[in-house]
Amino acid sequence: MPWRWMALGLLLLNIAAGFGFLLSDPVVETDAPDMPPLAADVNQPPLVSEVSQFEPDASQAPACYSIGPLPTLLAQQRGEDRLRAFVSDLRLRQTTADHDRGWWVYLSTSSRSEALQLTRELAEADVEDYYVVAGGEMENAVSVGLFQSIENARRRQARMQELGFNAQMEVRRERIPQFWIDYRVTPGDEPPWRFILRASPGAQRMSIPCFTTSGDNATREPSA
Structure with a gap:
């Protein structure tokens, strides 16, 4: 009968639709929770434009320099006179350094009488330019030459040894x-420091940590 076939077809369609619904993943939509506002006491990161307003400008900071070593006190005083009108702070320092005077050739002795006997022997050997050291650690040594060149000192030593003297050689230091001169300069100022370097060959200008002097701007520090 036709109506039975129609009822059977509708039943099959309903069954197929039910299987399709069961096999599919239903999408569940949920509402996103509302974010609570930040508390008033919580620090918020500043904007880039705000940060740049508070960062110090390095080009506006004072700079400090040291000029030296200068060879004499007079050179230091003249350099101070040149700089004082251009700097915001200034101090003067003095240090000491070892300086090689040259190569010393000498004859070692144990007493004054032995030194005098060596001088008579040197005179008999036609040796010139000698003297007896009068004091210090090398007292009573007989000096036979001080040379800037080590080659000349070695020749002198070899000559003394050929004559039979026990000549020794060492570097003489003093x-x-x-x-x-240390000084502080504010941005935009340019003191005439190049004139000081030209007047004192070997001196240099070096950047140093900034300092502050008390009282008189020029202070003399003891030797280091």
Whole structure:
């Protein structure tokens, strides 16, 4: 009968639709929770434009320099006169350094009488330019030459040894003073420091940590 076939067809369609619904993943939509506002006492990161307003400008900071070593106290005083009108702070320092005087050739002795006997022997051997050291660690040594060149010193030593003298050689050093000028300069100022370097060959200008002097701007520090 036709109506039975129609009822059977509708039943099959309903069954197919039910299987399709069961096999599919239903999408569940949920509402996103509302974010609570930040508390008033919570620090918020500043904007880039705000940060740039508070960062210090390095080009506006003072700079400090040291000039030296200067060879004499007079050179330091003249450098101070040139700089004082252009700097915001200034101090003077003095240090000491070892300086090689040259190569010393000498005859070692144990007493004054032995030194005098060596001088008579040197005179008999026609040796010139000698003297007896009068004091210090090398007292009573007989000096037979001081040379800037090590080659000349070695020739002198070899000559003394050929004549039968036990000549020795060593470097002679002395402590010499060195003078410095430290100064602070504000941005935009350019003191005439190049004139100081030209007047004192070997001196340099070096950047140093900034300092502050008390009282008189020019202070003399003891030797280091």
